[in-house]
Amino acid sequence: MSRKKPNKTKARGGTKLKPVKAAADTIERPTPEQGRRVEFERRSIRSEMGQTIGVAYRRRPLFETMADKGGTIAPNELEALRYYRTSFDRAERSATKSCLNFGVGGRSAFSDIANVSASMIDAKRRIAICESVLGPYLYTMRAVVLEDRSFSDIAIERFGGRDQDWIVDGQSRTKIVPRSGRHREIVRQEFLGGMRRLQLRLARATNMLSVLELWIEPEDGTARIMVGHAAPQCRYRLWGSSDTVADVRDRIQRTHGAEMAFLTAEAARAALDAANDDPDGRRSRLVQLDAEELAA
Incomplete structure (x- = not known):
């Protein structure tokens, strides 16, 4: 029984060449689960000099989407949230996050000091300034601003959830929602309170500014x-x-x-x-x- 030969292209001289994937096919796309949680933008990746070095999907902060809907986040509050998120992203993306530390377990007695760059120190200082006034709102602010978690997700984690059925294209679907709408509103009010505290802190922080x-x-x-x-x-x-x-x-x-x-x-x-x-x-x-x- 003969098997069907794969379709391959031959170059001059009879050399077989493997098919080349299109550039768009090699870009890692967000999973459907990720896409339901937050927005992703397909953007060109550029060097610090503005040269295009690739294309990738970048997660858009959840609070940016919330601000686009209007009514919840004022312009000065949006700038404060961006400052907080930018400081966090810098700390997470610093080269020190992937340094090779010598010693047992990848660490040494001096690794935390020797491998900390000026930008990491600066980013951590800014995060500390932002979080110094958040108090009881700290967990909610970290979850929403830094981790892009929705009010509903936080409410379900804290108070529990329930199944909700609805019809999509004639088919019954089930998803988990907060046990009560009041629970989601509690989280929302925590976010608004933390955002106001953050904005006032940055407006008054003469040392940081x-x-x-x-x-x-x-x-x-x-x-x-x-x-x-x-x-x-x-x-x-x-x-x-x-x-x-x-x-x-x-x-x-x-x-x-x-x-x-x-x-x-x-x-x-x-x-x-x-x-x-x-x-x-x-x-x-x-x-x-x-x-x-x-x-x-």
Whole structure:
């Protein structure tokens, strides 16, 4: 009995070539379960200089979706949530998370100190500032803002759930919902209370707000140098005291103009690094990412 030969393409000279998958087929998609919990965006992955290095699905924070629906999250509260989430993401994505620690069990007596980078220390400090006022709302805020868990999921975990039947395309389906709508509302009120505390803390935290960042923002082949409290992920950035950042910014603007716009991201980086150097060649006090942390 003859078997059907697989369909293979032959190159010149008779060499058999394996079929090549399309690029889109090699992208890992979120599972249906993940897609039901939070939104995912198919986005280009870019280096800190704005170069496209791949495509992937990125999870969109749940509070961003909530803010789009309106009525619950004010603009200043949204900025506070983004600051909290960005600090957490930086701590989670730091290169120190994957360092090889020597010693029994992958750790040594000095590993926690030796492998902690400046960006990790800064991220943990920011998280501590954010969480210092959350009090009884801490668990709910971590679950919603950092873990993208819904009010219903938290209510089911805390108070229990029940089966709910409904009809989809003529077929009966069952899902677990909170035991009572009041339980979900309790969690919702905890989130709102924690969000207000967070926003007020960041508005009043003069020590934290005195730390600013300069980063490169690629824009369709060109780039600008931006100033703010928290740069987006995957950006080349420097950070330090507001006075030092203002001094570096002023140096850039005197040489390159008030808009700090450049033809390329590489030119913007060169200008930023040059402005961060003191005239005598010594490095300014602004902190920068380690080489292995770039684009992280």
